[in-house]
Amino acid sequence: MNVNSVSSTFLLIAFFVYLLAFLLFVLSITGKRWSNREPEEHTKRWGFIAFIVSVIGFACQVTFFFTRWAEGGHIPTSNMYEFMTFLGMMIMFAFLIVYLIYRTPVLGIFALPIGFIMIAYASVFPSEIQPLIPALQSYWLKIHVTTAAAGEAFFAVGFAGGLMYLLRAVDFKGTTKQDKREQRGIELTLFFILMLIAFIGSIFTFNGSGYKVTFTKQVTVTDAQGQQQTNTQNETYVLPPIVQPYGMQAVEMRPFLGMTEPLFTAPSWMEGASAGRKLNTVIWSVLGGLILYGLARLVARKPLGAAIGPVVKGMDPEDLDEISYRAIAIGYPIFTLGALIFAMIWAQEAWGRFWGWDPKEVWALITWLFYAVFLHLRLSKGWQGKKSAWLSVIGFIVVMFTLVGVNLVIAGLHSYAGV
Known part of the structure; x- marks a missing residue:
C-alpha cells in the first residue's frame, strides 16, 4: 500500500x-x-x-x-x-x-x-x-x-x-416587519448550507453513475516563432449540462430527463477557469438546494429556523455572542x-x-x-x-x-x- x-x-x-x-x-x-x-x-x-x-x-x-x-x-x-x-x-x-x-x-x-x-x-x-x-x-x-x-x-x-x-x-413567532426580515435571513442562510450539501450530493451521485459529457473546440495559437498551431480544448461535465461552455460543442450527450442538449450557452464574459462547467454546477446546486429545502420544510412543517431553534433554547445568548x-x-x-x-x-x-x-x-x-x-x-x-x-x-x-x-x-x- x-x-x-x-x-x-x-x-x-x-x-x-x-x-x-x-x-x-x-x-x-x-x-x-x-x-x-x-x-x-x-x-x-x-x-x-x-x-x-x-x-x-x-x-x-x-x-x-x-x-x-x-x-x-x-x-x-x-x-x-x-x-x-x-x-x-x-x-x-x-x-x-x-x-x-x-x-x-x-x-x-x-x-x-x-x-x-x-x-x-x-x-x-x-x-x-x-x-x-x-x-x-x-x-x-x-x-x-x-x-x-x-x-x-x-x-x-x-x-x-x-x-x-x-x-x-x-x-x-413574531409578526412585525423586523421579525419577518430576521426570519427570512435565517432561512436564506440555511438554504445556502443546503445548497452546498446539494452540490456535493449531486456531484457524488452523477459521478458514481458514470455520467460524463465532453465539450470540445479547436483553438489556434501562435508560438514564439510565429507559427500557428491548432489544438483541441476539452471540457468534461459530470453533471447534466444545462449550460454549455461558450464556443464549445458537445461530442456526445447522454439524455437526462428528456434533455438531449444544453438549454443555453454560458455568456462570453465569464472568463474564469472552466466557467461554463462551474455555472452549470451553480445552477444544479441552486435547484438541488431548493429541492432539499422543500423536503425539509415538508418534514418539519415549519420554517427550518423555527425547527432548529429549540436545540439552542437552553443556551445563554451572551455566551453564544461571546463565542x-x-x-x-x-x-x-x-x-x-x-x-x-x-x-x-x-x-x-x-x-x-x-x-x-x-x-x-x-x-x-x-x-x-x-x-x-x-x-x-x-x-x-x-x-x-x-x-x-x-x-x-x-x-x-x-x-x-x-x-x-x-x-x-x-x-x-x-x-x-x-x-
Whole structure:
C-alpha cells in the first residue's frame, strides 16, 4: 500500500469519525430528556465523549495531511482539493480550541458540519497529487496558505456561533416587519448550507453513475516563432449540462430527463477557469438546494429556523455572542498575516509587485475590511447581540465567495486554485 492510499484512507476515516462526533454532540443535547441522569450531567458526559472523538478525527486528518505531504514532496495546499481538506482540518482545530475555552457541546452541532462539509466539498475535485507549478514553488506557500486558512477557520467557528445566537434570539413567532426580515435571513442562510450539501450530493451521485459529457473546440495559437498551431480544448461535465461552455460543442450527450442538449450557452464574459462547467454546477446546486429545502420544510412543517431553534433554547445568548466574537477576534490577526502581509511579500517575490488588483487579492482585502468593520463596530459602537451575529454570518459568506465564487467569474493569477 503506497503512502497516497494510506493518506486517502485516513481522510475517509476522519470524515466518518467527525460524523460520529457530530451525532454524539447531538445526543449530548437532545438525549438529556430521555436520560435518567441530571440533564447537566448527561450533557457534560456525552459532550466530553464527543470532544474526545473529535480529537481522534482531527488526529486522523493530521495523519492524512503529513502522509500526503511525504508522497507529494510539498505541502498539500496547492490546489482546491488540498486547500479545502486543509481548511476543513483547520476548522476542526479552531473548533477544538474554542471548545476547550467554553466547554459548550452545542457548538459541536453547528461547527462540526462546517468541517466535514468542507472535506466532502474537497472530494469533488481531482485528488491526484500534482507537481507544483512554478508560481507555487516557494516556501511562502507554506506560510501564506496555512495562516490564511487558519484565520478563515476561526471565522467559520465565529459563523457557527453567530448562527446559533440568531437561532436562539430571533422570534420565529413574531409578526412585525423586523421579525419577518430576521426570519427570512435565517432561512436564506440555511438554504445556502443546503445548497452546498446539494452540490456535493449531486456531484457524488452523477459521478458514481458514470455520467460524463465532453465539450470540445479547436483553438489556434501562435508560438514564439510565429507559427500557428491548432489544438483541441476539452471540457468534461459530470453533471447534466444545462449550460454549455461558450464556443464549445458537445461530442456526445447522454439524455437526462428528456434533455438531449444544453438549454443555453454560458455568456462570453465569464472568463474564469472552466466557467461554463462551474455555472452549470451553480445552477444544479441552486435547484438541488431548493429541492432539499422543500423536503425539509415538508418534514418539519415549519420554517427550518423555527425547527432548529429549540436545540439552542437552553443556551445563554451572551455566551453564544461571546463565542462568535472571540473566534473572530482570534482569527482576524492570523488572517491579516496570512492573507495580506505574507501574501504581499510572496507577490513581490513572485511577480515583482506587492499588489496588483488580482480578483483574489481584491476579495481577500474585502474580507479583511469587512472583519475590520465588524471589530470596530463591536468594540467602539457597542454592536453586540443580533447585529454582531448577523455580521459574523455575512462575513463567512464573503469568505466562501472569496474561496469559491471568484474563480467562477473572472480569470486571474490565482486561477490555478480552481483546478
